[in-house]
Amino acid sequence: MNFEFMIKKALLFSLFIISSFILGGCWDQQEVNDLAFVTAAGIDKSEDGKVELTVLIFIPKGKSSQQGMEGGGGGGAADTLFRSAEGKTIADAMSTLQEKLPRHIFWGHCKVFIFDDDLAKEGLSTHVDFILRHPQLRERSRLFVSEEKAKDILSLIPPLERDISEVLKELSSFRIGMDVTAKDYAQMLIGDSNASALPLIKILPSTPGQEKQTIAYVTGTAIFKNGKMIGDIDDSVTRGVLWLRNEIRLATISVKPNGKNDGFVSMNLLRAKSKIIPLIENGKWKIKLYAVGNSNIVQNTTDLDLSSPEIIKPVEKQLKFEIKKRVNIALWEVQERMNADIFGFAEAFHQKYPKIWAKQKKRWDEIFPSVEVSFDTNIKIQNQGMNSVLSNHPLKGVENK
Amino acid sequence: MKRRREMKKLDFTHRLDISKSLDEEKTQILNENDALSSSLIENEKILKSIYQDCSDVVYRKFLIGRETQALLIYIEGMSNIEEMDKGVISPLIQLENVNLVNIQILLEEKLTVSKATPTSSFQDVIQQVSSGNPVILINRQIQGISVGLGKWEKRAVEEPMAESVVRGPREGFTETIAVNTTLIRRRIKSPQLKIKKMNIGRYSQTQVAILYIDGLADKSLIEEVNNRLxxxxIDGIMESGYIEEFIEDNPFSPFPQILNTERPDIASASLLEGRVVIMVDGTPFSLIVPTTLYSLLQSAEDYYQRAIIGTLIRWLRYSFFLIALLLPSSYVAILTFHQEMVPTTLLLSVAKSREEVPFPALIEALIMEVTFEALREAGIRLPKQVGSAVSIVGALVIGQAAVSSGLVSAPMVMVVAITGIASFSIPRYNAAIALRMLRFPIMFLAGTLGLLGIMLSLIAIIVHLSTLRSFGVPYLSPMAPMQYSEMKDVLLRAPWWSLKTRPHLTGAYNQYRQTNGQNPKPPKDSE
Amino acid sequence: MIEQGKISSAQMAIMMNPSILATVILLVPAITAKNAGQDSWISPIWASVIGYLTVLLAYMLNKLYPNQTLIEYCDLILGKFLGKVVGALFLFYYLHVTGIIVLEYGEFVLGTFLTHTPMIIICGSMMIVCAFAVYGGLEVIGRCSEIIVPVLCLLYLVIFLLLIKDLRIQNMFPIMEKGLTPSLKGSIVPQSWFSEFIIVSFFFPYLADKDKGLKWGFISVFSVMFLMVITNITTILLFGKLTSELTYPVMVAARYISIADFLEHLESIVMAIWVAGTFVKITVFYYSLVLGTAQYFKLSDYRPMVLPIGFLLVLFGIWSAPNLQELSHFLGTSAAFYFLSFQVGIPIFLLCIALVRVKWLQKKGSMSG
Structure with missing residues (x-):
């Protein structure tokens, strides 16, 4: 084969390839400049039974406007823009929303979904299904239920973070309250217990005159049964729930050591872990909660000398009692009052007693309120803190929590 | 159609003509193949007709022992004249006994130069004269004497420019093949080191040497090299690049299939691995065959620095190899197709900086890459003093002004800069050029098919690399075909005492290069 | 022989790994989980039995006909006419199966990454690259996979490594809640994938070290099984019952990775794995098809067949199913029977006849001798 012929062939071939690409165009190409990045979305129930979708869109500020901001002294102007639209479904609202935006709405970075409680009371399963189905939406996006309208929450301008989605993401990663992703929620929905839970958020009261400059924070948990919200529990009850779900990560517990009524010992929990062990004895369904962990003493307002092991013992005992109290409150609220198994008891029984479970599965709603929960904790005080100089000078005014 | 065929026919006959005329010319020159005649006058006439209009050829007539005519022919400036006077002309002129005028006797008894050989054909004479060795023709003798006194201006041995090292020998090859073979011989003193010479180039008559170590290099490889050379x-060889193109396996591949080096240490190490080195007179770059992709990514210094550091640097280089190839295209693909694949915070800050850029990402990348390539090319060609001015212009215009005017985004400048640095970190210039060239089609594909385009082009490159062979050795060996024992010199740079065997495909003749158990051990307690 | 090149058994094993696994990682975890629930990780272990069986079958047939491929010894075993019929069936079968692979590839890319790009471009561009490799011959395919596959496996394991913090071991329990049945049922679909190992019969004649062929074949089956078990365990531990509801569990798993808010959105890795893995898979099937066709028609070279068959494959890819749902349904139901009968049934039949023939010939030989 001579050179000229090969060159001709190669030229023809490459011409064919190149022209086929150029003529075909760039089908999926989208410049960043033509996209509107949604960072959070809120879904409300509007008056006429439709859904109202509100999205928070990042405004990419170019260099010049940044310089302008420097000149203006930076009044904390928002980096974000929020828009809302109504529709019969979320998808419907999405397309209406697109009509009002000059850029393509891009959902790939939407990490936070907020539902208002009116919508939650009607059930969220169809909406979560949408989140899982849409190719751009992420399974890891976090879900929240808000007491206020989601629209109002998205309109807030957080003073510290880029936007409200960042605030909620960070807050829920602390695991003070529940931290539920769309995937987790879908798993709860199809789980054995038929109950689910989502973190509940609320607007933090702001300083007067700067109404919008505040954040929303996690205040408790919304409890769902059969896919519908049936109630909510507050922050401290949520702690008990977290113990039962083995999701406790960060906690400060203050106890009054035995016999001393005039002070507290506060402890930071480290490496806490809990486990629920199901047991069926003589037809009675029982759960044993086994919690282990270490804690550090961070504050001591009593006159006790905590360096001696004899004194530590009752403090530890008191600590166990405190945890038990928290769990009991949670059980009372959720198990007895709402009869919603958000603790995963059903899965635990299913896993340990698959045969009995298969028979009794349908009666779970009747069995669940009567499940007895017992405790076995092994939480040690590991560390007294750095120094204990003023330990016998009681201070006053330390709040319990 | 018919016309085309005719054209082709014409074309063909034309070509025939050319080859015929080539042959004729050859025969004309070929009469120099004839033996020298015994008449000096006739010889002189023929030589003068051969060297017609060659004013640099000097004919010096003198008498040996006052009666026998002799002729000294040399080219001005290519021979050592003082030595000539001292060792050749004066003993011959002062010769007393005329009976001694016999080539053999003269060679053995009278000429006090170390290198002198009899020549018997015009071909020989011309070759010797052309390469600087003066030739003495004597009347009534059918042989002449060529004296090895070629000497011309040459560059001293200097540090190689293209391959510098921090630790390692600083000698580099020069333009003179004799110096270069000496540099190798000084490193490998064994008589097993063979140096075969041949002349290539109808006019240039360039000396080409094939170096190998007998007993290490595969016999069939040596034969193949011989055949291909x-x-x-061709008319002439100006640089080893000419030869490289004639003997490489796949001329249309962007990847170099023959390694070139200026460093005698690399050439010697390759010889010891059973490879063959080809040296060409007139260029400091010698060729090493066969070559694999990994040897293009290795630097001599890997073996001089400590093993762990060598390994780390190799990995750095491998990753920079990929970066040099893929970074701009990945940037384009992610920014225009897969915005969801970047971490959110990163994307938002890129989006911020791209907000006012008027070009699509692909065009932006192309502009920047082309500018960068041009800048680099300009920097190489310009004299050193101006080179720094170019880099200042580049840095100011491209780096500063383009970004602040909003024509180009700052991340793009970073991408281009990192890509540039990455391609500088590849030790072989020709391999780096291949990557620079391949970057552009990949960028186009990334701009039309996104990551899929990048993956497909990457796979196509891998397929292409797997089809390549360099003198029968698969280009990707020892990775594919996998040779586990050699991974320690590819994925790692194992310490020297553990590199016991030669590379499998070139050194199979003589597998072991060192004895076992040489790893340093703590001294045994003497009991 | 048409193919001049030789590969090593290890190269064959490396080639075969993604040739089975590439399409498994997309749809199969979900299909298996539908039948086997939380026991879906046991299913590949059962299914791998078929893998060992097919490799053994190919090996035994190769023992009898050491220099022939499946298509060639069809003729020798079944006689001229029947052999040609079975050979044609096989060729058509491979055309169809390769078409399905191309379709799966196209649908995945279309569904998740490039939603607006025409299918023909996506499939066509891949086929060009594959044709390039097939044109290079067996050695080139072997070498490519030696470069690609180790990187793939590494990336694949990295995905699972990064997911460790999101896994919940409880999702695996109760093990074998309903006995062995669900996991066996779940193994039917993976079985049809494992039966694809019969394609090694196209490579056995070209092994440089034939004695190690069986060993490396088994190693390859084991590696596929191992990766499938890891895949299924991870998806089950991550998604629990949700696994069966997802279309591409591995893909979603990679999207779910989030470490330190920065190491996230890693679906590109899945894309890379998937494209490179499918490349090896399509190339291996495409090559077998091209080689088989050339041998069927007794051509002296297979290279002229590369482009026409490649063109045909793109068309088959686009036509073999109208959408992903149909394909997934087909793969989850009737495909198992179809695949198994071709890839296990016919070879067993061939082996039986071949053995009888050999016995008969021996008898005849001993009688005459």
């Missing part, structure tokens, strides 16, 4: 028919 023997097939070259």
């Amino acid at each position: 023997g097939r070259i028919k």
